[in-house]
Amino acid sequence: MQLSTRNQLAGTVAEVVHGTVMTKVKVTLAGGETITAAITREAAEELDLVPGSAVTALVKATEVMLAVD
Amino acid sequence: MQLSTRNQLAGTVAEVVHGTVMTKVKVTLAGGETITAAITREAAEELDLVPGSAVTALVKATEVMLAVD
Amino acid sequence: MQLSTRNQLAGTVAEVVHGTVMTKVKVTLAGGETITAAITREAAEELDLVPGSAVTALVKATEVMLAVD
Amino acid sequence: MQLSTRNQLAGTVAEVVHGTVMTKVKVTLAGGETITAAITREAAEELDLVPGSAVTALVKATEVMLAVD
Amino acid sequence: MQLSTRNQLAGTVAEVVHGTVMTKVKVTLAGGETITAAITREAAEELDLVPGSAVTALVKATEVMLAVD
Amino acid sequence: MQLSTRNQLAGTVAEVVHGTVMTKVKVTLAGGETITAAITREAAEELDLVPGSAVTALVKATEVMLAVD
Incomplete structure (x- = not known):
């Protein structure tokens, strides 16, 4: 499957916090940065996300903002 | 200024393509990955974004999706 | 590849309009409805989207709003 | 009221799961597909969303991504 | 029609700039602030948006970020 | 720090409701309108948001929709 989504960053799950509806997932990128995702709990369970998951x-590019000092 | 926005990735502008309303900006992160942003041309001009800009x-965390193989 | 993205609707491309930065793609779903997507031109070209493409x-679930009459 | 929002898909609520802040709503479209929405609990209660609600x-078009096999 | 969308701010169109795919619309709110929207040109034309339009x-609440000094 | 984000509306926090993962924050704008934000609880705590916080x-402009009567 090929996606229109421009930004695809590989990493490893570092932390998973489940709420009733939403789940917070922290991902450590290869480059060392941390990415935080807020997805549905349903999705997190379906993908079986646990610390260590690749x-x-x-x-999407339209969701990225830029800041300058 | 401190932002609620969870994901803040430092990089350098690699490419800027202006349309009439929208501008595509490619950013090379410190870790080597490339991020593509689609922002308004007005914003790109106001921030004076050109190749080499830091x-x-x-x-926002709610905009991040996750994929597993 | 398995995605956290909850909403995945199969269809066929009906129309593609390219701007300099953004491209509008109209997709006819199996159920007959039409979906309009605004993606980067770069993505539309990379996926080689033309009328008739599957x-x-x-x-993402967090992007869906609901209305009642 | 007429909306700029391009994608408007009619359906029936199939399931409602309330968290403290967010609510997950599953909607069955006329065409048979299921759509999942993550909205605020406040909105779900204000619209009185329950299974069977039309x-x-x-x-928004800028929130739609496309994938090809 | 009643929307789950939490934020609904009344105003008047101050400026419309059309690109091929996207249109920028500036709206002056009753409180005096200016809001900038980037919507599809198709939507802007369908709603017949011109300076002075109410x-x-x-x-959506999930799209709002917060900053503190 | 200067942001590409077009819409920046000053206000005061009126209400904070914490869930496990997400937090709802209601903000009263200078112009009198109320804005509702759904952000991660982590962000709300890091910014120390409480009623009365400025x-x-x-x-982002791409997240704003428009409606006409």
Whole structure:
């Protein structure tokens, strides 16, 4: 499957916190940065996300903002 | 200024393509990955984004999806 | 590849309109509805989207709103 | 009221799961597909969403991604 | 029609800039602030948006970030 | 720090409701309107958001929809 989604960053799940509806997942990227995702709990369970899982973080280009100092 | 936005990735602008309303900006992260942002042309001009500009890419946690193989 | 993205709707590309940065793609779903996507032109070209292409429209659950009459 | 929102899909609420802040709503479309929405609990209660409610799922075009096999 | 969308701000269109795919619309709110929307040109034309049009700006709660000094 | 984010509305926190993963924050704008944000609990705690906090609500232009009567 090939996605239109421009941003695809490989990493490893570092932390999973489940709420009733939403789940927070922290992912450590290969480059060392941490990415935080808030996805549905349903999705987190279906993908069986636990610390150590290999994942790719996906972000649509229209969702990225930029800041300068 | 401190932001609620969880994902803040430092990088350098590699490419800027202006349309009439939107601008595509490619950012090379410190870790080597490339991030693509689609922002308004107005914002790109106001921030004076050109190749070589130091920027931070910002993404709200609710905008991050995850994929597993 | 398995995605956290909850909404995955199969369809066929009906129309593609390219701007400089963004591309509008209209997709006819199996159920007959039409979905409109605004993606980067770069993505539309990379996926070689033309009328008749089989595609899946993806939408994160946090991006869906609901209305009642 | 007429909306700029391009994607408006009619359906029926199939399931409602309330968290403290967010609520997951599953909607069965006329075409048979299921749409999952993550909205605030406040909104779900204000719209009085329960299984069987007639709803329209709304998605902005800039939030739709596309995938090809 | 009643929307789950939490943020509904009444205003008047101040400026419309059309690109091929996207249109930028600036809206002056009753409180005096300016809101900028990037919507599809198709939507802007369908709603017949021109300077002086009375509009409501809509934003899903999950799209709002917060900053503190 | 200067942001590409077009919409920056100053206000005061009126209400904070914490879930396990997400937090709802209601902000009263200078102009009198109320803005509702759904952010991660982690962010709400890091920014120490409580009723009375001075905040700026941020919204990317691509996330704003428009409605006409």
